[in-house]
Amino acid sequence: MKQNIFFITLDSCRSDKFYGKNKTSVTPNIDELIKKGVYFEQTISSADSTLLAITSLFTGKYPFKTGIRSERFNKLKEGVSTFFKILHNNGYHHYAYNPTVTKTIGLMPDFENEDSNYDYHFDLSDGLGKKIIEKLKSKLNEPWCFYIHANDLHFPIKVSEKFSDNRFGDSNFEKQLSAIDSWIGKIYDNINLKNTLFIITGDHGIFIPSVTTENEIINFEVDAEKQQLISKINKKTPSFLQPLKTKIFIKKEKKEKDSKIKKILKMDLKPHQKRELLWQRSDLDKVLFDSNVKVPLLIVGNQIKENVIVSQQVRQVDIFPTILDIIGIKNTEEVDGQSLVPLINGGDLEELPAYMESTPSLEKMANEVIGLSTSKYKYFRDRITPKKRVHLFDLQNDPYEDHNIANENPKIIEEMENLLSTIRNEKTIKVDEYSEEETKAIEEELKKLGYD
Amino acid sequence: MQPNIIFVLLDGARNDRLDSSKDFSALKKEGTLLDNVTTALPYTIGAINAIFSGLYGKDNGVDAYYKMFRLKDSVKILSEIFHENNYFTACDLLSNKIITKRGFDIHQFHDEYVDNLCVRHPDFIRKCIKESKGKPLFLFLYFSGIHTVTVSDVLKKYNWNDANFYEKKEKNLSKYDEVFNTAGIYAKIIKDTLNEIGISKKTILIFFSDHGTGVGERFGERNYGSFTYEETIRSFYLFIGNNITKNQHTSKLRESIDLFPTILDLAGIKNNYDGPGKTIAPYLLGKEKLKEKNYTFSETGALHGPYPSPKEPNVFCVKTPKYKLMYLKTPDKWMLYDLEADPNEINNLIDENIPIKQKLKERLLKWIQR
Numbered sequence: 001m002k003q004n005i006f007f008i009t010l011d012s013c014r015s016d017k018f019y020g021k022n023k024t025s026v027t028p029n030i031d032e033l034i035k036k037g038v039y040f041e042q043t044i045s046s047a048d049s050t051l052l053a054i055t056s057l058f059t060g061k062y063p064f065k066t067g068i069r070s071e072r073f074n075k076l077k078e079g080v081s082t083f084f085k086i087l088h089n090n091g092y093h094h095y096a097y098n099p100t101v102t103k104t105i106g107l108m109p110d111f112e113n114e115d116s117n118y119d120y121h122f123d124l125s126d127g128l129g130k131k132i133i134e135k136l137k138s139k140l141n142e143p144w145c146f147y148i149h150a151n152d153l154h155f156p157i158k159v160s161e162k163f164s165d166n167r168f169g170d171s172n173f174e175k176q177l178s179a180i181d182s183w184i185g186k187i188y189d190n191i192n193l194k195n196t197l198f199i200i201t202g203d204h205g206i207f208i209p210s211v212t213t214e215n216e217i218i219n220f221e222v223d224a225e226k227q228q229l230i231s232k233i234n235k236k237t238p239s240f241l242q243p244l245k246t247k248i249f250i251k252k253e254k255k256e257k258d259s260k261i262k263k264i265l266k267m268d269l270k271p272h273q274k275r276e277l278l279w280q281r282s283d284l285d286k287v288l289f290d291s292n293v294k295v296p297l298l299i300v301g302n303q304i305k306e307n308v309i310v311s312q313q314v315r316q317v318d319i320f321p322t323i324l325d326i327i328g329i330k331n332t333e334e335v336d337g338q339s340l341v342p343l344i345n346g347g348d349l350e351e352l353p354a355y356m357e358s359t360p361s362l363e364k365m366a367n368e369v370i371g372l373s374t375s376k377y378k379y380f381r382d383r384i385t386p387k388k389r390v391h392l393f394d395l396q397n398d399p400y401e402d403h404n405i406a407n408e409n410p411k412i413i414e415e416m417e418n419l420l421s422t423i424r425n426e427k428t429i430k431v432d433e434y435s436e437e438e439t440k441a442i443e444e445e446l447k448k449l450g451y452d
Numbered sequence: 453m454q455p456n457i458i459f460v461l462l463d464g465a466r467n468d469r470l471d472s473s474k475d476f477s478a479l480k481k482e483g484t485l486l487d488n489v490t491t492a493l494p495y496t497i498g499a500i501n502a503i504f505s506g507l508y509g510k511d512n513g514v515d516a517y518y519k520m521f522r523l524k525d526s527v528k529i530l531s532e533i534f535h536e537n538n539y540f541t542a543c544d545l546l547s548n549k550i551i552t553k554r555g556f557d558i559h560q561f562h563d564e565y566v567d568n569l570c571v572r573h574p575d576f577i578r579k580c581i582k583e584s585k586g587k588p589l590f591l592f593l594y595f596s597g598i599h600t601v602t603v604s605d606v607l608k609k610y611n612w613n614d615a616n617f618y619e620k621k622e623k624n625l626s627k628y629d630e631v632f633n634t635a636g637i638y639a640k641i642i643k644d645t646l647n648e649i650g651i652s653k654k655t656i657l658i659f660f661s662d663h664g665t666g667v668g669e670r671f672g673e674r675n676y677g678s679f680t681y682e683e684t685i686r687s688f689y690l691f692i693g694n695n696i697t698k699n700q701h702t703s704k705l706r707e708s709i710d711l712f713p714t715i716l717d718l719a720g721i722k723n724n725y726d727g728p729g730k731t732i733a734p735y736l737l738g739k740e741k742l743k744e745k746n747y748t749f750s751e752t753g754a755l756h757g758p759y760p761s762p763k764e765p766n767v768f769c770v771k772t773p774k775y776k777l778m779y780l781k782t783p784d785k786w787m788l789y790d791l792e793a794d795p796n797e798i799n800n801l802i803d804e805n806i807p808i809k810q811k812l813k814e815r816l817l818k819w820i821q822r
Contacts, residue, residue, distance in 0.1 A: 360821045365781050365784070384764050385764055438521060442518050446517065446755065448547050449603075450603050450605075450607050450608075451517075451603075451607065451755050
């Protein structure tokens with residue numbers, strides 16, 4: 001009998017808050033699970049927000065190959081297969097609890113439980129956890145794949161009351177992760193690991209506007225209840241008031257940012273701390289720092305080695321081929337990912353650069369970025385114009401991405417651009433977007449046409 | 453027998469000034485005129501690459517002035533397809549960079565300040581017939597007279613922010629009409645040349661504009677390419693041919709990328725084109741009514757003006773038969789115009805409660821982000 005699969009995606013969960021020295025959450029269950037399985041501590045998401053990330057996760061392809069850019073506009077390209085389809089073709093039954101937003105894009109299969117969709121703010125502690133456990137206790141048709149997308153860490157975070165004490169973490173994010181941990185423990189108690197593969201990952205990361213210094217905790221996290229109330233009022237606002245609403249929103253956001261800047265002006269903060277604190281959801285300058293794209297990946301199961309921490313960089317697109325490989329399904333789809341089973345078994349596997357992209361904004365044109373992550377460098381720049389908003393970081397010597405070394409390292413940037421071009425299958429464009437020769441020819445031509 | 457296709461560009465011709473030329477007015481009666489065709493990009497290099505590829509700029513690679521040499525290798529253009537289909541293919545351009553040499557047997561250019569196109573192009577047609585050795589012709593003739601007067605000359609005299617230019621709009625328009633009159637004379641000469649040579653009946657002649665020309669209607673638009681208002685993005689196409697319906701005129705909304713499948717259909721060439729352009733050949737041949745497009749798109753990035761962006765487009769619009777929504781990325785500004793009630797696009801309705809507004813925003817953003 002094929003193994004069942006329990007797959008949980010923790011929306012917005014960052015790897016550095018899930019495992020390692022930078023976390024302040026209390027996660028005995030997650031810690032225990034990490035000891036029972038393989039944990040990949042450098043897993044890079046394909047995108048900075050849910051839709052592109054999960055599309056990439058469940059197709060094994062980079063977002064630009066899937067046809068999806070936004071839930072309102074696109075559907076999965078014809079001919080792009082999904083993890084779910086492959087499992088279905090191999091006799092798997094699908095169950096899920098996931099937010100309705102993903103329903104429209106053609107990524108998800110028909111789940112056998114009718115209550116598979118829920119509205120955004122339905123956390124594990126709001127009843128989702130209980131539902132999952134009840135479902136696990138019911139007789140599910142085997143082999144099954146049970147997919148959970150938990151939004152507990154999604155902005156704005158509403159901390160579970162039981163975990164609101166500061167001993168559960170320095171920030172709302174970490175307190176809520178402690179709450180999630182308690183549910184993971186309860187869920188885990190209802191899973192038979194002998195015939196079930198247990199996977200926990202994140203879709204993408206997020207900035208956490210809370211910084212702990214030697215002296216204090218500076219916290220700019222928003223009040224979730226207030227935020228949700230504003231959202232409710234916004235939804236009820238008549239459409240003719242929309243422009244006014246947008247103006248008020250922009251003004252409010254600017255005021256908030258100015259106030260934050262003023263507050264931290266005299267503090268001795270590192271660049272990464274400042275950007276975490278100053279981040280707002282309305283920001284149009286997109287970025288791809290580790291906070292945005294580094295996610296946890298934990299695989300636990302009967303045939304999985306115990307207590308293995310993999311430090312090599314892996315990619316979100318690798319997850320789908322890996323699971324199929326573990327459960328013994330041959331993947332015939334063309335994907336960007338590779339199976340991580342050799343690493344799980346303690347062997348070697350070539351480390352591949354991870355491609356990433358930011359998500360477009362629906363209401364306004366954001367300054368989108370694309371980039372790459374390797375174990376040595378992080379590179380990202382404007383999606384359209386390679387020379388705009390160029391960021392390069394030496395991840396080995398500057399793990400917090402504090403010092404942009406782009407100006408001093410044109411050769412590395414050229415290498416990164418070549419890699420990007422190869423991945424995006426574009427004709428190689430030099431870092432200097434228009435060579436001197438081409439620029440001269442263009443300008444001469446424009447002059448000839450009268451456009452001096 | 454495959455027809456000759458003679459494709460004549462009247463660079464910068466405004467759809468609303470066609471009747472200022474008696475010659476062009478007369479020509480209109482000889483064929484079918486579409487006067488509400490949205491150009492994919494309101495400047496020649498972008499517009500022509502879009503027409504020749506049947507693709508928007510982003511998809512063919514030429515979506516900015518600086519992308520003039522970036523037509524994708526994978527994109528097959530009309531000259532290549534006609535050449536493969538045993539046509540003799542030739543062009544005479546304002547500059548040899550307007551469109552790639554790909555697929556052309558003759559790819560030449562003239563000097564806009566020296567050459568008399570009313571003589572040069574009839575001679576060129578005769579030369580091509582001689583050299584074609586019996587093959588049908590695919591000719592692309594570029595009339596640069598309007599460009600010379602309204603672009604090259606204007607740019608030499610005025611900076612984009614020179615109030616003197618915008619203040620004398622009426623005078624500019626009068627000057628425009630004068631030069632359009634020469635375009636009408638030129639068009640008549642081309643038509644007469646085909647009669648004289650005796651190839652009229654087996655030729656489809658298409659007069660078209662790649663974009664219009666501003667004459668000072670709005671600050672920042674010295675000629676074209678700065679914005680996507682009607683005076684620059686609304687182009688026209690006049691089809692004349694033996695089987696083309698005569699004295700037919702429509703203002704239904706179409707777009708310039710429709711030309712690609714249309715011309716191939718008129719020439720009877722089968723092609724696996726699956727771009728966004730849709731043929732209007734059945735309408736031209738009197739077999740079907742013209743279907744109006746619900747949405748058309750245009751984009752630009754100016755060389756000069758208030759928001760220059762020669763390396764990437766920064767002004768976008770979606771147009772319906774009734775409305776136009778424009779987005780200026782650089783100042784992050786949206787504009788909505790009711791084209792029926794306000795054809796000159798004076799009153800920005802973006803703050804009004806117009807139900808279609810959000811839908812248009814989504815359409816446009818989807819197109820930009822595709």
